Amino acid sequence: MQERSAFLPAYYRLAExxxxxxxxxxxxxxxxxPSTAQLARQYGVSPxxxxxxLALLAKDGYIxxxxxxxxxxxxxxxxxLVLRFVDNSLLGEDRNIKVKLLNLNIVAADSGVAEKLGVEIGAKIIKIKRVLSGDEGPIAVDSRFLPYLKGVPLLEKEIAYAAFPEVVARHTDVFLAxxxxxxxxxxxxxxxxxxxEVPAGSPGLLLEQIIYSNNNRAIGWSKMICRGDRLVLRATSHPR
Amino acid sequence: MQERSAFLPAYYRLAExxxxxxxxxxxxxxxxxPSTAQLARQYGVSPxxxxxxLALLAKDGYIxxxxxxxxxxxxxxxxxLVLRFVDNSLLGEDRNIKVKLLNLNIVAADSGVAEKLGVEIGAKIIKIKRVLSGDEGPIAVDSRFLPYLKGVPLLEKEIAYAAFPEVVARHTDVFLAxxxxxxxxxxxxxxxxxxxEVPAGSPGLLLEQIIYSNNNRAIGWSKMICRGDRLVLRATSHPR
DNA sequence: CAGTGGTCTAGACCACCCT
DNA sequence: GGGTGGTCTAGACCACTGG
Known part of the structure; x- marks a missing residue:
């Protein structure tokens, strides 16, 4: 029989x-x-x-x-470890990120880009280059490459200032996987x-992000180079 | 009624x-x-x-x-993004990592270590310093700090060559959270x-790992400095 | 074979949200 | 109040494991 004596669900109390x-x-x-049947008897609940x-405990990695x-x-x-990486607001911190668009144009894919995006060399590629700054000054310079799809309008402001996954989603209208x-x-x-604004040769953090569609084709490539002294990535283990 | 026509469970087919x-x-x-009741009728299964x-879809981030x-x-x-970080076999690659122990001793905690581990300044700390190398040569130098617990023997070989979480687990015998x-x-x-074996000032990747026990106390701190040209960390979104 | 987890039912009642 | 998801039952049968 069900015991509603406590405020928490029976399965939760069992897991705890x-x-x-x-x-x-x-x-x-x-x-x-103990087996599920034993536990069922022991705790007076149904299997x-x-x-x-048990599913709860399994999800949290206990069993x-x-x-x-x-x-x-x-x-x-x-x-x-789980890492949250949102390129615009670097790391969800409430940093106030300013974005400066350096250029946005359509280029022919060189061999590097072609390989990353899985397109022919010479294919039309949208290239976006930006500088991201915080209150202390510049933090990162970032280049993005998207396959050019005819018929899809280039909304310069959106494409330049939105976070990378958003840009890809808006531009290609496919399902991001x-x-x-x-x-x-x-x-x-x-x-x-x-x-x-640092001397050449200073240490930098290089972050390369590739976004794939549900049919496993690369549909966006972002290369971000960060000042080593102004960016720290933080990851934590299974944050529930 | 249950339809055993297909080979897969009903809930799985519904989710697919x-x-x-x-x-x-x-x-x-x-x-x-549609609501659970509607779906139950629609698919001819129980709520x-x-x-x-639906739990399956929710777990995968679809709903x-x-x-x-x-x-x-x-x-x-x-x-x-999910990042697997195992300090010994750097990144699960089948790299053949060699470990060289530089020193292993007990030191008094300075302010930095004391803060990281949440102990008093001057508390006894086990300090381990190592160099990790691959086939191409040295990859990283790594310092580990563990609070010293009297009565727990120092098994030099194990503590020097095992992966960091293992070392912490073996040394402290508490539940790692x-x-x-x-x-x-x-x-x-x-x-x-x-x-x-690079010029001073070369770029390096700095990886700081802190391990906490279930009562949220820091019980291990690892600081690993890697040659930028020999280590790449890879993270992927929900790797299913 | 016996024991285990995995799936499933056909309801019931609860907690919550919105109007 | 009417709709939603959340919890729970008391069984049944299936699939898998290992002796």
Missing amino acids: DLRAKIERGEFKPGDMI MTVRQG KTVQGKGSFITVPPIDT KSSLEISACALSPEEAELL | DLRAKIERGEFKPGDMI MTVRQG KTVQGKGSFITVPPIDT KSSLEISACALSPEEAELL
Whole structure:
């Protein structure tokens, strides 16, 4: 029977109870927890409710359930980190980012761009170059490349000032499926250094973002070079 | 009634069906999808089964369900990226990482370490310094700091060569709850540059990892400085 | 084979939102 | 009040695992 004595749902209380046991060390990684049927009897709830509770623990990385065998304590996935990267408001901080458009034009794809976007060399590409600044001065210089689709109007203001995924979405009108980001360090070229107001050769953070459509074609490429002293990326493990 | 005609579970087929509709553009972001009761009738399944399907879509970021209102199409969370960071095998690549231990000793916490680990200035701290190399040569130099707990033996080999979360786990025997990683660029100091066999001032990637216990106390701090030309971090959005 | 998780039902009642 | 999602039942049957 259902016990509405507490304010929280039964499956939630069950999950909390098991979680506490795990954190107290009553279960060790690799241990099998009692079967769903046992837990159902133990907590006086139906099997479905037990499953709901276990699903919660599994989602948070405390256990792994294996069909036909049981549910097992796992070590927390502490080396899987989540990074939020929004290129305009760099990192969701309430930084006041100013954007300066350097140029926006249509160019022929060179071999580098062609490879990244999976188009022919010489294909028409929209190229956008911008400088992002905070209150302290310039932070990053950023180049974006999008395949040019005829018939799609170029709304200069929007395309230049919106965040990259938004730009891609607006421009191509396809379903965005995923993106990838590569992070590395580089020395700033003289041109980049001048734009960022530091000596040439200063350390910079290089962020390359590629956006893919649901049919796995690259539909946008962004290359962002940041002043090393003004940008820190922060990632945390499974923030629930 | 249950239709076992297909090989896949009903909730899964329902989710796939809705996902296809979303990707085909039949639903647009912000749109409300039919209510669970409607879907139950439509697909000839029970409400619980519909819920299970919707939970799947919600987990993958296609919809968001709101109690009392309905389920709504969301834009895919393309700017939430997942980064796997395992410090020993840098990035899960099958790189063959060699580890050289420079020193391992117990020091008094200076103000920087004390702040990071939340201990008193002067508290005993285990400090480990290492160089990580690949086949091409040195990649990173890395310093780790752990609060010293009396009675816990220092197993030099393990503590020096294991990945950081493992070291923390083995050393402290507490439940690890979460970790954070800060990524930035810096110029290499003369000492770091020498260890990494590059000129002083070369660009480097600075990775600072802090590991927290379940009671939210910092129990490990790792500071890793990488040659910019030999390390690229890769993150992808919801890798399913 | 027995034991495990995985799916599913056909309802019921609750909590919430909006009008 | 009428619609929505959220929780829950008390079973049933299926699929998988391992002895």
